Amino acid sequence: MIIAFLLKETPYLGIPFNWLESFFHELSHGLAALITGGKILQIELFPNGAGLCTTQGGIAFIIAFSGYAGAVAWGVLIYKIADLKSSISRYFSLFMVVLLALSCLLWARDLLTLVIILILIATFALSIKISHFHFLPVILKIFALMVLLNSLSSPLYLIDGRGIGDGSALAKLTFIPEIVWILVWTAIGIYAIYRLAKK
Numbered sequence: 001m002i003i004a005f006l007l008k009e010t011p012y013l014g015i016p017f018n019w020l021e022s023f024f025h026e027l028s029h030g031l032a033a034l035i036t037g038g039k040i041l042q043i044e045l046f047p048n049g050a051g052l053c054t055t056q057g058g059i060a061f062i063i064a065f066s067g068y069a070g071a072v073a074w075g076v077l078i079y080k081i082a083d084l085k086s087s088i089s090r091y092f093s094l095f096m097v098v099l100l101a102l103s104c105l106l107w108a109r110d111l112l113t114l115v116i117i118l119i120l121i122a123t124f125a126l127s128i129k130i131s132h133f134h135f136l137p138v139i140l141k142i143f144a145l146m147v148l149l150n151s152l153s154s155p156l157y158l159i160d161g162r163g164i165g166d167g168s169a170l171a172k173l174t175f176i177p178e179i180v181w182i183l184v185w186t187a188i189g190i191y192a193i194y195r196l197a198k199k
Contacts, residue, residue: 001145001193001197003142004142004145004146004149005149007142007146008146008149008150014146015047015049016119016120016123017143017146017147017150018048018049018150019045019049019116019119019120020120020123020143020146020147020150021049021071021075021146021147021150021151021154022045022046022049022050022051023043023045023051023100023103023116023117023120024070024071024074024075024147025051025067025068025070025071025151025154026043026044026045026051026052026053026067027043027053027070027074027103028066028067028069028070028071028073028074029053029055029063029064029066029067029070030043030053030055030107031066031070032058032059032062032063032065032066032070033053033055033056033057033058033063034058035058035062036057036058036059036062036063037057037058037059038055038056038057038058038059038063039055039056039057039058040053040054040055040106040107041054041055041056041107042054042107042108042109043103043107043108043113044108044109044110044112044113045112045113045116045117046112047112047116049150049154053067060169060173061170061173061174064166064169064170064173065166065170065181067166068151068154068155068166068185068188068189069185069188071147071150071151071154072148072151072185072188072189072192074147075144075145075147075148075151075192076144076148076192076195076196077144078092078140078141078143078144078147079140079141079144079145079148079196081140082136082137082138082140082141082144083137084137086134086136086137089136089137089140090128090136092140093124093127093128093136093140094128096124097121097124097125100117100120100121100124101121103117104117104118104121127139127140127143145193148189148192148193148196151185151189151192152186152189152190152193155167155181155182155185155186155189156182156186158178158182159179159182163178166181167179167181167182
């Protein structure tokens with residue numbers, strides 16, 4: 001956790017992991033759309049760690065809620081997989097390379113998003129290439145914790161008074177104030193980290 005936090009706070013070095021959390025966030029929106037009968041039109045990633053998933057159809061509430069919650073779920077999943085056999089960690093890293101490549105081909109429509117996804121592909125490919133086979137699970141755990149740390153801080157950016165984003169969308173759908181949704185997502189992230197730490 002200390003290593004993940006230091007990497008996250010290191011200028012420039014933590015940027016790819018902000019992009020990774022953003023990718024999982026937007027992909028979770030997209031998967032929620034697909035699961036509820038909609039489709040993904042486009043995924044965009046931006047240099048500051050923000051992103052946008054444009055969907056069509058599906059259940060709006062589930063799609064809007066799934067971004068922040070989904071990023072936490074991805075972080076937990078990666079950490080749990082890293083706890084399994086080293087060979088499974090390697091296969092998962094290869095899976096991430098394939099998933100990112102497919103996302104690049106299917107849903108990236110602008111040059112900036114393509115470049116960011118290619119950097120993420122290189123990050124996972126490099127983690128496999130340069131690490132000792134038995135050291136890969138540790139690298140994946142650091143990736144997972146960085147995603148979880150970013151998942152904790154990301155919802156707080158919605159407290160800006162602009163009334164845009166997932167929290168605002170849920171507030172309009174449910175008439176429950178945006179701050180409640182921000183607290184729910186933050187609580188999910190804290191609980192996930194607590195459960196991993198307790199284990």
